[in-house]
Amino acid sequence: MHNYDWLDTERATLEQAGLRRHLRTVRSAPTGTINLDGRDVVLLGSNNYLGLSTHPKVIAAAVEATHAFGTGASGSRLISGNSERYASLETNLAETKGTEAALVFSSGYAANTSVIPVLAGDGDLILSDALNHASIIDGCRLSRATKEVYRHCDMEHLKLLLSASTAFRRRLIVTDGVFSMDGDIAPLPDICNLAAAHDAMVLVDDAHGFGVLGKNGSGTLAHFGLEAENIIQMGTLSKAVGALGGYIAGRHALIEVLINRARGFIFTTGLPPATLAAADVALDVIRSEPQLRQRLFSHAKRLKTVLIDLGYTLLPSETQILPVVLGSPQRATNVAEALLTAGVFAPAIRPPAVPTGTSRLRLTVVATHTEAEIQRAIEAFAAVLS
Ligand SMILES: Cc1ncc(COP(=O)(O)O)c(C=O)c1O
Incomplete structure (x- = not known):
């Protein structure tokens, strides 16, 4: 049994x-208030930014797909046949992202760990x-x-490394x-200019911009008015889209190479039909209900302004992600526990998810929070300070 003693240590x-x-x-x-360990608490830690995982149209699509196609995919897309639900979703994704094609993976994690080894x-x-x-x-x-790591958003450093x-x-x-974890936006126009000047490829992970930023919520490129032609876009269906899965959007040739080379695409089972149908309809809702994005940003602005007025240290986020920096892991945990007692679930984020000394609460609002829930959160933050 000694073999396993190290686990206790x-x-x-x-x-x-x-x-x-x-x-x-x-x-x-996962709505604005959840039942957590038997208590109702306001949730400030959800990536279901637009509340689409409980949207009636999205739920109806998932239920209908389950009745029509069953609960599981039964095998990998290459071996067991490719559900027509994939084709519909991938066409919808490519249109939304402004690319020739798109390919869905079983998660955002799988998309990143699959595409990068194909590209480099x-x-x-x-x-x-x-x-x-x-x-x-x-x-x-x-x-x-x-691999070379450039300082966060430091374009001079990136240029030096490219040269x-x-x-x-x-x-x-x-x-x-x-x-x-910071909620700031990468300087994509500068990155793309540098890439063009040095003949480099660009891969953008749009997990937290997709559904939220830019025209029709199509993401960070749209936020900057950038064309998708020379950029490879990765994203996830698990956050604003409210479902599960990751995707790569880009040119046809890229998607063909991924189908043949990406190990996290080839050696895994396809997503359930319900998930594909839910994501497909959620993309339509993102386009047709812009008021959800407006509400999300209005909540973010309010919470951010009040927390700064109360004296909390927030990083300069431009999005729905509001990082309240507290320093040590213990301090972050203590503040999170005090907030939970006051009726708010805002989980502590600690290393290795964030650099040492920057443990924080990563607050996120969702469009489906009510004004009363945001007010309840504000009161809890005020009470924890006093
Ligand atoms: C920036 C970023 N990329 C990728 C992922 C992975 O996505 P998924 O949760 O769909 O695996 C996440 C979320 O966990 C993320 O925040």
């Missing part, structure tokens, strides 16, 4: 460092923003390419569109 080490994580039980749908390998260079998501970091590791790396076969710049 590991758990104790996590506890002492304030880094032990706990799963809490939810007994309700031995003899290639990946230039990655210091605050990129863990799935990008893991994709870089799997790729076996050389000094002409010997590599291919170069790939990869960045979050909206940074998941």
Whole structure:
């Protein structure tokens, strides 16, 4: 049994460092208020930004698809046949993203860890923003390419690295569109100019911009008015879209190569028909109900303004993600616990999800929060300070 003793030591080490994580039980749908461990609390930690996972049209599509096609895909898309629901969703995605084609993966994590090793390998260079998501970091590791990390959104640093790396076969710049823990937006026009000048590829992870930013909610490129032609876009269906899955959107040739080379596409089972149908209809709702985005940003603005007035330190986010920086993991955990007692669930985010010394509460609002729920959250934050 000694073989496994290290697990107890590991758990104790996590506890002492304030880094032990706990799963809490939810007994309700992910709306503005949830039932958490038996209590109703305002949720400020959801990525269901537009509330689409409980939208009546989205639910109806999922139920209908389950009746028509069953609950599971039965195998990988190449081996067991490709559900027509995939074709419909991928066409819808390509139209939304302004690309020739799109390919759906079983999660955003799978999309990043699959596409990066296809785009770059031995003899290639990946230039990655210091605050990129863990799935990008893991994709870089799997790729076996050389990796250089540029300082967060620092275009001078990126330019320097590009100028000094002409010997590599291919170069790939990869960045979050909206940074998941900070809520700021990558300077995509500058990144694209640098890429064009140095003959590099660009991969943008639009997990938190898709559905929320730009015309029709089509994402971070649209926010800047950028054409999609020379940019590879990754995104997820698990956040504003309210379902599950990841995607890559780009030119036909890219999608063909991914179908043949991306291991996280080939060696895994397809998504359930209900998930595909839900995501497909959710994309239509995002286009047809712009008031959801307006409501989301109005809630974000209100909460941000009041928290700053109360004296909290917020990072300069431009989006629905509001990071309240608290420093040590213990402080973040203590404030999160006090908020929970006051009726608000705002989970503490600690290393390795964020750099050491920047443990925080990562607050997110959703369009379906009521004014009363936002007010309740504000009162809880005020009470915790006093
Ligand atoms: C920036 C970013 N990329 C990728 C992912 C992974 O997406 P998914 O949750 O669909 O696996 C996430 C979310 O966890 C994310 O925040």
